Amino acid sequence: MRYFLCSLFCAGLTLTLPLRAAEPVSVLALQPDWSDLAPFQKTIARAEFLRLLDSVYAPDGAWKECIEVGPDAARIHQPGELGTDFLLQFAPSAAAARPIPRYWSAPGERQTPAGQPLAGYTLALDPGHLGGRWARMEERWFKIGHADPMMEGEIVWRVAQHLDERLTALGARVVLVRQQGTPVTSQRPRSLRRVARTELEREGVSPIRNSYDGPNDPQKMASVTWQSELLFYRVSEIRARAHRVNEVLRPDLTICLHCNAEEWGDPAQPQLVDKNHLHLLVNGNYHPGELALADTRHEMLLKLLGRSARVELPLSERVAASLARATGLPPYEYHSGKARATGSPYVCTRNLLANRLYLCPVVYCEPYVMNSQVVFDRVQLGDYEGTRAIDGVERKSLYREYADAVAEGVAAYFAGKSK
Numbered sequence: 001m002r003y004f005l006c007s008l009f010c011a012g013l014t015l016t017l018p019l020r021a022a023e024p025v026s027v028l029a030l031q032p033d034w035s036d037l038a039p040f041q042k043t044i045a046r047a048e049f050l051r052l053l054d055s056v057y058a059p060d061g062a063w064k065e066c067i068e069v070g071p072d073a074a075r076i077h078q079p080g081e082l083g084t085d086f087l088l089q090f091a092p093s094a095a096a097a098r099p100i101p102r103y104w105s106a107p108g109e110r111q112t113p114a115g116q117p118l119a120g121y122t123l124a125l126d127p128g129h130l131g132g133r134w135a136r137m138e139e140r141w142f143k144i145g146h147a148d149p150m151m152e153g154e155i156v157w158r159v160a161q162h163l164d165e166r167l168t169a170l171g172a173r174v175v176l177v178r179q180q181g182t183p184v185t186s187q188r189p190r191s192l193r194r195v196a197r198t199e200l201e202r203e204g205v206s207p208i209r210n211s212y213d214g215p216n217d218p219q220k221m222a223s224v225t226w227q228s229e230l231l232f233y234r235v236s237e238i239r240a241r242a243h244r245v246n247e248v249l250r251p252d253l254t255i256c257l258h259c260n261a262e263e264w265g266d267p268a269q270p271q272l273v274d275k276n277h278l279h280l281l282v283n284g285n286y287h288p289g290e291l292a293l294a295d296t297r298h299e300m301l302l303k304l305l306g307r308s309a310r311v312e313l314p315l316s317e318r319v320a321a322s323l324a325r326a327t328g329l330p331p332y333e334y335h336s337g338k339a340r341a342t343g344s345p346y347v348c349t350r351n352l353l354a355n356r357l358y359l360c361p362v363v364y365c366e367p368y369v370m371n372s373q374v375v376f377d378r379v380q381l382g383d384y385e386g387t388r389a390i391d392g393v394e395r396k397s398l399y400r401e402y403a404d405a406v407a408e409g410v411a412a413y414f415a416g417k418s419k
């Protein structure tokens with residue numbers, strides 16, 4: 001980690017300091033363009049800036065090595081050959097803050113007719129992963145005997161189809177971030193091999209292997225093939241989706257659809273578990289190591305200054321309540337420091353690439369454990385209209401239960417905000 005602490009502090013826009021080297025960035029990220037923050041001058045008061053850092057984005061002082069908060073401005077340590085720090089000037093008060101520049105409208109900002117709480121809003125649906133021929137590579141695939149394979153990318157694709165219908169009926173213009181089984185990125189593992197090798201070298205992996213022997217190979221992570229696949233489906237794909245969301249679709253809200261999983265071991269002989277749970281994730285809880293990366297620091301500030309958390313937190317709570325009611329699932333409890341609890345037991349803050357890079361508000365859903373016995377059985381039942389008895393309880397198909405609950409939570413939140 002390299003930090004560039006500066007002793008000077010003034011209220012000007014930038015300070016020229018001696019030449020210094022570019023700071024490290026995440027894999028496949030470019031050095032950020034810090035002038036992106038210029039439109040946010042005087043759009044936030046000091047108290048709210050500190051509150052958002054401490055309560056949502058970088059709790060426990062995680063921000064203190066890269067941001068200095070003065071009385072009138074925050075100095076954001078900025079890398080690059082220009083050798084300048086970015087000074088973000090605070091608004092003198094919340095009431096005197098300038099309008100926030102952003103492409104999305106918050107719930108309540110548009111007039112909506114009765115019964116159409118989403119009219120005039122564009123909602124993007126982002127079914128997680130790829131599914132289909134990519135499902136094994138992305139390790140979101142398992143199969144038991146002659147049963148249909150379980151593929152997260154396909155389950156959430158079907159949920160997205162139902163959700164599209166529900167949200168459209170509520171007045172929304174619905175757009176999909178990906179199509180079925182088709183990557184948004186134009187990169188493929190083959191084109192990422194060189195970067196994969198460089199990453200392995202940077203991490204000090206030795207020996208570096210060329211390829212690996214299937215999903216159960218314990219040394220797969222040390223291979224260029226496995227790493228290039230990971231870069232393709234987890235990094236390049238999400239970056240391409242973020243570009244599509246922010247530059248092409250520009251929605252008022254993005255709903256990321258996922259299912260959770262517990263460790264299942266061999267995908268050809270997976271372990272089914274009893275655990276089944278639900279949680280939603282809101283961008284936040286950055287750690288000092290993440291903020292030492294220039295792109296991540298820059299992206300956290302874009303999220304914070306865009307004030308998407310004002311929508312993300314209460315809306316996620318609303319959707320979580322609706323999903324909890326429909327599914328009966330208990331909240332998931334993290335046993336690592338990656339996520340942090342919020343006011344709702346079902347909503348945590350966590351820094352994921354998708355909820356960080358999508359600048360509009362994001363509702364990121366993680367209901368159901370894919371390899372729980374009950375979810376496996378329900379997916380094998382397929383999609384159906386009405387209800388069927390499952391363990392003595394009449395239940396909708398898992399796909400419709402998921403979609404209906406998300407639509408209900410979103411509609412209730414927007415309706416509560418409408419004028």
Ligand SMILES: [Zn+2]
Nearest residue numbers: 128152258259
């Ligand atoms: Zn997922």
